[in-house]
Amino acid sequence: MQGGSNPFLATLAGIVGEIHVLTDDADTARYVADWRRTYPGAARAVVRPGSTGEVARVVAACAAHGVAVVPQGGNTGLVGGSTPDASRSEVVLSLGRMAAIRRIDPLDNTITLEAGCTVLAAQQAAAEQNRLFALSLASEGSATIGGVLSTNAGGEQVLRYGNTRDLALGLEVVLADGRVLDALGGLRKDNTGYDLKHLFIGSEGTLGVVTTATFKLFSMPRSVVTGWMAVRDPQAAVEMLSRLTDAVGERVTAFELLGRGALSQVLSHPLAGMRDPLAGEYPWAVLFDVSEASAQLDPRAAVEAVLADAIDAGLVADAVIAESARQAHELWALRDHVPEAQRLHGPSIKHDISVAISRIPDFIEQAGAALEQRMPGIQVVCFGHVGDGNLHYNQSKPAGMSDEAFRAREDEIHDVVHAVTARLNGSISAEHGIGRLKQSAFLQYKSPVALDLMAGIKRALDPANLFNPGRVLPRDLVDPTSPSLR
């Protein structure tokens, strides 16, 4: 730490220890820019408390000095919601040192984790007790419990187990005045007053700092049937989800759509061990998992019967079921490498939209047509979670266009996609949040009534706009003295 003579920094050092107040640019570099480097920033300091009590005292000190607090977990967010702006006036509150697994109870089927614990560590701790921590996402080795709570992260098993908010049973939160809300009980049922937990989950660090949380655990699946099928079109994908669920119930754990544009990019780049699972070149594929908790029951025959019927009905052209864990892994690798392949392919424009499941075909048709009209030859990289109505609907440039020309039209492309989403009553951010990246679209498409309520809640819980100011809700919407945006 530099600047020990600064009274504010000295106060912080007095709370967490001098070694945990970072001010040198070399030390703060990994905390001040987001993972995608869309928002390079600079912090007054990065503070790394080691306990809930220290977090509370740091927050109180920042409040007393009028210094904004930017809570940060693994810094894997995708919307610029957990890094400081360039003003060098904000304090980054990194929860990384609070990484303990406080308690795991197989009878309760619960686990209590500090905010800085990674998702992967939580999965491993649960697995040691033969339990499933049901959150699974690409960044799980770095993403932390505090981060996934703040963004209500989704991932690849939402269809069966829900979003992060559905998995959380209780929270401990440091509030803007430095008090601690202890709602960690881990109760499955508690109807005593308003549900405060759900207010903090998904609020992207703007209402409080989650320091610890209790989560549900589930039975560890004993077998998984992983399959890949070429579906006739997105409508057939939606119908196949319904047929599969009808046959095997809520065992359907993942149901991922991949357009040929996405698969082609994965297969055309030098990524290890990628091959098309089917002989023909089909426009749409679905990758699915059906998992089973019982050692005595095997849903494979039921899945095979669904596929056979669907082939007869013309919904599915061809399909394969993995014969080994290795084959299942190879199928999933195709899906998991889509973002990396698109990065290798060149610049990309990304969307994280959701619509009602039944509107997915309409969305794909209408958004594709609108994009082609606006930018002929634009390549659509469409993949995502059909069971959640959530598509990662991305674009690569048309052949012959320069990277710069394509990037220059990013906002225009966003507008086209978001307008179609809004027309279908969808969401412009299904699982990534708002942060700074999606704020203008958020303000454009969210109802004024909802925005008003959110601003009122923010003012009630954080009247000084201490926590993550300007993220999610713009400052002038929160400031009671500013004219409303309406």
Add this chain to the structure above:
Amino acid sequence: MQGGSNPFLATLAGIVGEIHVLTDDADTARYVADWRRTYPGAARAVVRPGSTGEVARVVAACAAHGVAVVPQGGNTGLVGGSTPDASRSEVVLSLGRMAAIRRIDPLDNTITLEAGCTVLAAQQAAAEQNRLFALSLASEGSATIGGVLSTNAGGEQVLRYGNTRDLALGLEVVLADGRVLDALGGLRKDNTGYDLKHLFIGSEGTLGVVTTATFKLFSMPRSVVTGWMAVRDPQAAVEMLSRLTDAVGERVTAFELLGRGALSQVLSHPLAGMRDPLAGEYPWAVLFDVSEASAQLDPRAAVEAVLADAIDAGLVADAVIAESARQAHELWALRDHVPEAQRLHGPSIKHDISVAISRIPDFIEQAGAALEQRMPGIQVVCFGHVGDGNLHYNQSKPAGMSDEAFRAREDEIHDVVHAVTARLNGSISAEHGIGRLKQSAFLQYKSPVALDLMAGIKRALDPANLFNPGRVLPRDLVDPTSPSLR
């Protein structure tokens, strides 16, 4: 309607039609007292709007006239949260005319229901599409969608499908200023700002009036294994839940504990067709359902293996599995008749507590000992949802005590039970809510930090304390000019 010359009532009649503004005592009788008749009240008027627009205009008129609004569904609540006080100054807003099933979509697996629709009607509409509306509770023939949302009702399938809040995907809400929040999208994923839905769910009509809601649907189970087992003690019940879940996963749909005191009352009263399922007289029983969505898979053998192992291990003394739907119905009838049997038995003092599942044995032991010490011979009627950590832990009077003497000590008994609950970090209202009945215990045991946050939210959303004033949060906690309770 009487009093057409009253400008306020004339305004209401202008909105909903004169026939839907009830003021005669004979007409309002069924709306002004709660179902248990603990809180006889009187209303200025009962207003029955027929559309969201009418609700909004009624709320705006009440706000303009400074008249408090008490939203009401089927009036099956257990805590006095949906009926007017005795002042004859409040307006009851009955949602009963808004009972439409607006939309059901089997591909989305969603149903959109108006607030006055009953739970039973929702179940039936879903079943016609071969889908499950997963809420099931004793009052389902009368309880309405608005009511179960306002109390976050639980019921008998929470273990598998969750509470009401877990089933809701979207809401339409009339706010205190008469505006309408339309968040009915029915999206499975939507991370655009704070989650407003969860704030209204469980707020017992104090933050807004839910007019319509979209819910998840599930696969209809094709088979159910219903079993009854005599467990050694509550600890064995908890272990059996773990063993059963380990063997068959999240198929365990219900897992209900019954103490001998509860079963004895059911068997000792003239209720049709009740008989003990087992030959011996055991102190603790568990009734469970394991349901299966697939026609091709049958978990019965796996369940039987768990029971055989448990008998060998001494956890279970005897067990029976229903051989027919009729036998399953008979087993469930024993459970479902506990409240009725207790009513026939005499006065009862009731609790609806929850603790972490693993603490259930501690709770039963400690609460039982504390009660016996306070009132020797008091009879404990203990039954409930082990999988949710939720017990309906009720008491009947000791032999020889008069009804009046027993009732006079009700608060004292509540205090004993709630103190044990609090010591074990439990909830004094697991699924019934707070309303008026549990407000003093709520204020006693809820953390001051949580109460402060709730009061701040109430002030932000309903600054005039228009909706259900004094329920859940007392007036002086909400009124910014009153001294805080802290």
